[in-house]
Amino acid sequence: MRGVHVSGLGVLTQSGSSLKRFWDGLVDPSPVFAPPSGCPGVDVPVAEIRGTEWIAGAGVARPALCDRSALLAVAAARAALADAALDADLPDPDRVAVVVGSGAPGIATLDEQYERLYRQRANRLSPLTVPKSMGSSAASWISMTFGFRGPAFVVASACAAATHAIGVAAQLVESGAVDVAVCGGSEACLVEGSLRAWESLGVLAKDTCRPFAAGRTGLVLAEGAGMLVLESAAHARARGFTPRAQVAGFGASADAGHLTRPSASGMAAAMTGALRSAAVAPDEIDYVNAHGTGTPTNDPAETTALKTVFGADSVPVMSSTKGTTGHALGASGGIEAVVAVLAIEHGVVPPTANFDGPDPDCDLDCVPNTAREHRTRLVMSNSFAFGGLNASIVFGRPQAA
Template identity: 55%
Template sequence: MSNVVVSGIGVTCPSGLDLETYWASLTAGRPCFTPVRALPDSDIIAAEIDGSVDFSGLPISVPGACDRNAVLAVSAAGHALADAGLTLGSVAPERIAVILGNGGGGLMSLDTQYERLFAENKRPHPFSVVRAMGSSSASWVSIAYGAQGPCFVIASACASATHAIGVAAQLVRSGIVDVAITGGTEAPLSRGTLLAWNGMKIMSRTGCRPFSRDRDGLVVGEGAGILVLEREVHARARGCLPKVALAGFGSGADAGDIVAPTVDGMVRAMRAALADADLAASDIAYVNAHGTGTRANDLTEVRALREVFGAGTVPPVSSTKGTTGHALGAAGALEAVATVLAMTHSVAPPTAHLTDQDPELDIDAIPLQARSMPIRAAMSNSFAFGGLNASLILRQVS
């Protein structure tokens, strides 16, 4: 099994439309939460890309057929491919896979078409199906960049992107493809979707505060994060210096409650990822946590971390959702990119707003200030509704 490396990364999200801005936001712990445009008279906040951003220059042949989640994916994929130094024609197109995570599909298009149909009594737009279908983001990335290998979307709620990255790595490891464009995308900031989340009573009105004593919920966000994966020998043969190795992937299901997470399920995913990477828990220097800022998730995740690493020996942990919000199916990709940046800069991003840590969550949660530290190996976790757990291990390239 050849080493799988990350050769390029890209983001398009409220915390940054490019890697430099994204990293500056993460290290400063600068949140991007604003009143949401879809609900102007509500007190609901979200992590939303500025409405003035123009995506018209993307390499998409029929932009009118795209939901916003596909547009964000195409944008982030372009940044990642440029970062990897890959251009159309430099790799046989049938050897390039596109494996994306997406939790909801074309949610904004669905809302628009339901409003046309039921409120305005108008016929749906002729592209309604292709805008809304869950696989559209991967299809549009393949169309935009000429990738003709395996192409599909994985939907596992808030673990979607992490599952997609893990599966993509397995395709590269096995030699089925030479390159995988992978990660996740989500554009859930429609009126109906936000009100549905609001009905669960887990949305904060003041900001996401993971691990904080006064944490009161998550902040839904949009965005896309993309990683370009290759076998190390393939990347070096074309003159690319790999950023990090994607060394391990673990996943599994709680088979328990549809919303309440379990310690055991999280533990199994983390241990499976460590075993896949052939690393011990003590080798991990930093963990990017799922860390949603809800009462149940943060407590369960910390208990699971203590089980895997040992009480008192959990490495430094931070949640970047206090800065980015929770991008649902894209969250794991934004966090994997953050972990790659942390390793390449030797700086762990902070947990934003953590002025009063919950004493029951007795870990080093890197409060408020980014921390300079060597990171030879790191873990990135995603734990989703339905008890769907996934964990990635990244390590420095020897």
């Protein structure tokens, strides 16, 4: 994948839609998790995007026609296209792909309509319920908003969805099927039905997310979007554009085991596949942005997997940014891909926030609480999902023209 470049980044999280604000919030974290504003009686901390100004920024003529997750995707895609200088000088629309990952697309619309049906006893639901809740909605809205007519679809592989989407999009560019791909992930899951369901699993944190720390009690659910513009090297050269990074390799695997219990061997297989695809040795990876959910089961399993791939005493510097951003499920890999590229550009590893002490089962250098200057030529980003679906992707500095 040496010829697949990252030309633009777009992100929308609790900390805002500016790349600078997003990065500043990562390197100097002060996460504010609070109960969701629209769910009375639900008392779990979440990472919610407050305010509505970002909706206008999405540039959708009639936002009421969109599920919240689709709006987030369009807003982040618009930012990524602007960052790639492709918002005014659009490429051939027939050669632009759109690949979006999401774990529960349309769930906000369904929750709203079920509220009307079962609590308010409405006799008729909105006629927009089906088009707004379609799993493919985010890809359709990006395609329609910008006029892209290449392949467009949504990947639904739970918390690995966005990383799968970026990997598949990179393969489309690498194969020559398209010149440009808009890809990443979007999620808007902070509604009562979803939160009650996750609460019943017993995996939500009581106060905050503490990845790899002794006091971790679970994950903090988040909403948001992270989108990338991928471009072939030839296309970037033809328009005289210098990309931000390259997609060096991608790997994916399935545990074929337990529905919710993570498998270290499955995780390791995805990471090994990404290294093989990138044609790099394990000791060439400078930083791993870990999946690191802060749950009792994920973090030790990922620690074991990292030791398997890199060697027990040779695991590179790693951290989980979910202590700052929360866990945006299917969007998390897109948000963390943005983190990976920014880490390469800045030569800084963002910290694992809220770290309250080491856990002997997670005995790795996770950059606790304070960012660290560090050479970051190659960065691996991990995403592991319920159902045993794993994806890892490697980003590197842009290839010389």
